[in-house]
Amino acid sequence: MNQSIKGIAIAALALLLTNPVVALPHKTNQPPTNARSQPLKDTLIVPGERIGPITRTTTKQDLAKLFGASHLVDKTISGAEGIGSFAATQVNLNQGRSLLVVWSDNTRTKPLDVRNLGWAWKTREGIGVGTPLSELRKKLGDFKLYGLAWDYGGTILLDSSRLSSYQGKLILRVDTAPNAAQKYPNDYQAVSGDSTFSSSNLHWKPLGIRLEEIILLLNPSQ
Incomplete structure (x- = not known):
């Protein structure tokens, strides 16, 4: 990872860790x-x-x-x-x-x-829960995101995208299709863990990646 991308990753993780209300929640009923x-x-x-x-x-x-x-x-x-x-x-x-x-x-x-937004809510760019990775790349460019299978897995680093102005205002997290880890274990492991990966990484393709979570920050605590 080059120094600029590493800096983005550290900054994004620091935001999540220092602001508890920004943490990605467990799914609710x-x-x-x-x-x-x-x-x-x-x-x-x-x-x-x-x-x-x-x-x-x-x-x-x-x-x-x-x-x-x-x-x-x-x-x-x-x-x-x-x-x-x-x-x-x-x-x-x-x-x-x-x-x-x-x-x-x-x-x-x-x-x-x-x-915990429903599918009807969308940004001006048309981004909403369920947006597939291919569409996200069209709207955000070739961005970076955290690997899967940890607390902040699948979180998009908006600073590395065309929508860098949304950093600190919006959190986007993707996830795989159901049973993707079992169907494609090698691909899943290749993009898992506490590291950043490019959205163009070929291992994402078979996993059915879609936007799973949107958090809109209105008055984030300092």
């Missing part, structure tokens, strides 16, 4: 399929600014006004590597629009980030 929501046409992600009508200043009370209190479920989630806990509110919406708001404290008046 999907909302009930019969959940009904208020009409919502704006499903745009604007890194660092908003996701649909949710902005840096949105409160729990605002969420109730926007979506209806019956669609909100308060919960507590763990921080990075299980350290600490954070208040969060699940917003259960249909048609791939559900999301989870993580708060700065128990007053639920300042959102730190929004995560």
